[in-house]
Amino acid sequence: MSFIEANLRLLDGFATTVILFFSSLIIAIPLGALVCRLRLSKIKAIENIMRFFIWAIRGTPLMLQIIVIFYVPGILFNVRIESRMAAAIIAFAINYAVYFGEIYRAGYTSVSRGQRDAATSLGLSGKETFFKILLPPTVKKIIPPMTNETISLVKDTALARVISVGEIIYEAQKIVSTHAIIWVLLYTGVFYLLFNGLVSLISGKIEKRLSYYGE
Amino acid sequence: MTLEIIDLSKKFGDTAALDGVSFCADSGKVLTVIGDSGSGKSTLLKLLDHIEQKDSGRIILDGKELYCGKDAVFSDRLNFGLVFQNFNLFYPYSAYENIMIPVRSMVKREIKTRGVPLSRRKKETAAALAEREKSVRRLIERLNISKIKDQYPISLSGGEAQRVAIARALATDPAVICFDEPTSALDHKLVGEVAEIITSLRELDKIIIVVTHDISLAKKISDNVIFMKNGRIIESGDAGILDDPKTEELNDFLK
Numbered sequence: 001m002s003f004i005e006a007n008l009r010l011l012d013g014f015a016t017t018v019i020l021f022f023s024s025l026i027i028a029i030p031l032g033a034l035v036c037r038l039r040l041s042k043i044k045a046i047e048n049i050m051r052f053f054i055w056a057i058r059g060t061p062l063m064l065q066i067i068v069i070f071y072v073p074g075i076l077f078n079v080r081i082e083s084r085m086a087a088a089i090i091a092f093a094i095n096y097a098v099y100f101g102e103i104y105r106a107g108y109t110s111v112s113r114g115q116r117d118a119a120t121s122l123g124l125s126g127k128e129t130f131f132k133i134l135l136p137p138t139v140k141k142i143i144p145p146m147t148n149e150t151i152s153l154v155k156d157t158a159l160a161r162v163i164s165v166g167e168i169i170y171e172a173q174k175i176v177s178t179h180a181i182i183w184v185l186l187y188t189g190v191f192y193l194l195f196n197g198l199v200s201l202i203s204g205k206i207e208k209r210l211s212y213y214g215e
Numbered sequence: 216m217t218l219e220i221i222d223l224s225k226k227f228g229d230t231a232a233l234d235g236v237s238f239c240a241d242s243g244k245v246l247t248v249i250g251d252s253g254s255g256k257s258t259l260l261k262l263l264d265h266i267e268q269k270d271s272g273r274i275i276l277d278g279k280e281l282y283c284g285k286d287a288v289f290s291d292r293l294n295f296g297l298v299f300q301n302f303n304l305f306y307p308y309s310a311y312e313n314i315m316i317p318v319r320s321m322v323k324r325e326i327k328t329r330g331v332p333l334s335r336r337k338k339e340t341a342a343a344l345a346e347r348e349k350s351v352r353r354l355i356e357r358l359n360i361s362k363i364k365d366q367y368p369i370s371l372s373g374g375e376a377q378r379v380a381i382a383r384a385l386a387t388d389p390a391v392i393c394f395d396e397p398t399s400a401l402d403h404k405l406v407g408e409v410a411e412i413i414t415s416l417r418e419l420d421k422i423i424i425v426v427t428h429d430i431s432l433a434k435k436i437s438d439n440v441i442f443m444k445n446g447r448i449i450e451s452g453d454a455g456i457l458d459d460p461k462t463e464e465l466n467d468f469l470k
Contacts, residue, residue, distance in 0.1 A: 118303035121264045122317035123293045123324075123387065132316065136307040213306045214369040 013171030024092035035101025088160035107142035147203035223272030234446040250443035296384030304368035410435035
């Protein structure tokens, strides 16, 4: 296998990893808000259902969840998810939405009661209180844990190989095992380092932008 | 203007935080509510501002009963400006923005309530805001916060943060201004300054209610005094009761 051929294969894997990552992230961020909202529901039944759901998703391996989402709907309901990529994205999005939701919840509930009381006292509506007063400090508080989770997501995309989605490690391993070329592993490692470097850089910039105020 | 409180009660679980409290407060005068922690002073302020809901009793301002019905809460609440113990300034906003946020919210609601058609809403809101901004500027001058108005709460000293909190509470022009333990988060040296600010508000013809356990402050500012214990008013009267208490409980508290 030529150097160029190997590079093209890795590039394919790289593209798949990037698509997996961004699609999962874009779905998981708002879905996490829904998880958080339902978990904070004043209706006990909804709160308990969410507790169970969070326990189930956090307590089982992501790899198992990918397998379940790809195979189980077809076996049980005859609704096959044709695209392996889509199945992987759904699994990542649900799994990460649960983690994100818990991070949002921790951030939101840690904004001091006094901020809420002041907004209420000053006659702000519920919508104004949430968007103007509670959301900005929540966002500030959740940036560091969200960065950690996002970095984990970058690395977890490698689990998509369990249903044969050709992400970068999948492609690299195929090259190593069939052509005994080792440098592709180094190449793969560097890719993850650069990608996560970029995630840290962006999060650092956001943190810096929000550092003008403190609690 | 008179604020009349009749038989106000509030329980948290089995504990009566406020138990049949009644009193009157007049505009242009400072009413000080004194008592130990847990006597129900702060709960009283929260009920006035409807941050907590009363179990029973009536709150009457200038002959009109407040908080009758859900729709009345937002407008009735604006009759009260509350200066919190820890000021509770909004962290992400400058001092000026802290003062303007409630003003903008109020103007927006007023325009909406008046039923101004959407096409004219933006223009009318801008005009009403410009008008309000003038009085906010006067307030900023009055409370001597012009120099710090662009600073964020984190960089303000305790005294400065309190002046901003007072300006914010007054920005919507409430009839009643309430202070919750105004000296507890401040250096003791600032007590005189706080007393001066509070008494200067008499000129604005507001009803001023100050909740405190700081007797030296109470002596400096009070026109009338209420002494509370276990959610009940034990003794009330003019500032003279601070020097000449009639009940043993107040006598013990003042020692």
